[in-house]
Amino acid sequence: MFPVILLGGCGVYSFTGVAITAETISIDMFYNDAEGGPPDMAQTFTNEIRDYYQSNTNLTLVEDDGELQLEGVITGYRLTPIAPTATNNDQLGGSTSALTRLTITVQATYINTQDDQFNFENRSFSFYSDFDSNQNLTTIEDQLLEEIFDQIILDIFNASVANW
Structure with a gap:
């Protein structure tokens, strides 16, 4: 027969490494101040970051005045050629790019009303994804945005409630 061990105690525990004593969070609508990108990019990002938290x-999402508060703006949506290739086509200027990089930047402000040592203001979070330049951006944009948003949201989460 195996003995059963009961563990007890008090405190805040989390299997994700996130120890939060606050009960509520308000996440304002992120708005888009970037040139380019799909028209619903800010709404998509806001919904995804709310869902992630x-x-x-165990935080309850409230409209206003949460114990934790998060807001921000999408400040960058940039396409950059990153892998030049030689070509014999003079109409293309003699060279093209094999890969294009989509980079998105988000500025976020986080307020912890219980402990202001964790606060940050207008902190930039950025991530990118590379794709084959022969691909049509509109056909893969949603996939790229999901990949980029997932990483930016994780970075914001870690900087705020995970204290990393």
Whole structure:
């Protein structure tokens, strides 16, 4: 027969490494101040970051004045050629790019009303994804945005409630 061990105690525990004593969070609508990108990019980002905090914490999402508050703006949506290739086509200027990089930058402000040592203001978070320049951006843009947003949201999460 195996003995059963009961663990007890008090405190805040989390299997994700996130120890949060606050009960509420308000996440304002992120707005788009970047040139380019799909028209619903800010709404998509806001919904995804709200979902992420609700899925990975026990925080209750409230409209205003949460114990934790997050807001921000998408400040960059940039396409950059990153892998030049030689070509014999003079109409293209003698060279093209094999890869294009989509980079998105988000500025976020985080306020912890219980402990202001964790606050940050207008902190930039950026991530990118590379794609074959022969691909049509509109056909893969949603996939690229999802990949980029996932990383930016993780970075914001880690900087705020995970204290990393």
